[in-house]
Amino acid sequence: MSILHTVNKSPFEKNNLESCLRYAKLGSAVLLIEDGIYAALKDTRFEKEVATAMKDVSFYCLEPDLKARGFSAAKIIDGIKMVDYAGFVDLTIKYDKVQAWL
Amino acid sequence: MIKKCLYLNRRAPYGTSYALEAIDTVLIGSAFDQDISLLFIDDGVFQLKRDQDTTDVEMKNFSPAYSAFEMYDVEKLYVSKEAMAARGLKKRDLIVDVEVLSDSAISDLMDEHDVIFSF
Amino acid sequence: MSIEINGKTLETDKEGYLMELSLWQPAVAETMAKADKQELTSEHWEVINFLREFYDEFAMAPAVRILTRAIGKKLGKEKGNARYLYNLFPYGPGKQACRYAGLPKPSGCM
Known part of the structure; x- marks a missing residue:
């Protein structure tokens, strides 16, 4: 069983990302959406934590939410993959279930 | 009597409606001849990020409104240096000209104001 | 509420403001003005x-x-x-x- 975890809150404000990373197992995936996309940025105080987690877990970022907040793929930690809404749907099919960290 | 009003912004845009509500309140407040300052700390600094493009999320991009504040005689915008650094933001990443303050200078700023509106 | 422009129905809010800015065309102003008996110079x-x-x-x-x-x-x-x-x-x-x-x-x- 592998899980797609979605995180939709800013890591600077809420601990959703931290909790998610504490429980995300090898082979699962994290999709950053809405204010969760701030965790994907380079040069923040969460970059190291995310980069470490990426050794075990695949990271995705919802591009429309990234663009809305004024960022582009160039500002994202290397290795995080961009998805659009169709890609979001594909991920929910690829993984056995979705855990939304609200 | 003219009061010194500080609008304190600490939320990211779009995920919640705080940022948009703050803009509306500032614009209305500017009609009352008060001495207005805006302060952006914590995730509030993300409100001022350049290049916001909300086409695909089908929401209104309200960030151009910050550039209109000057016309409303709202000219004092401050951001937290620490908040910017924690988020990898530089002054040039922002859509408007701001004054960057240290957290201790921000404490003083809050002291100097008669009223603080928190968003 | 809505207004009719060249055979198309455009939605407005209850105060008569257009719901979708991008659907505006000069005929919108003309039609609204006409309803107010307001000439547009x-x-x-x-x-x-x-x-x-x-x-x-x-x-x-x-x-x-x-x-x-x-x-x-x-x-x-x-x-x-x-x-x-x-x-x-x-x-x-x-x-x-x-x-x-x-x-x-x-x-x-x-």
């Missing part, structure tokens, strides 16, 4: 076009005092006063002209 169009440009740049409609000042700067001092603008738009330059321009009600307008 080139002076009216100057203000309507100014409002649309303002919205393009700042993503909001200006409050009347800001509109007045900005019109004065752009179109000349004799036009940058409340009397001139209220003569053109008796229901209020903010509300009436913004509605014709397809914009939402001005921010900071109570």
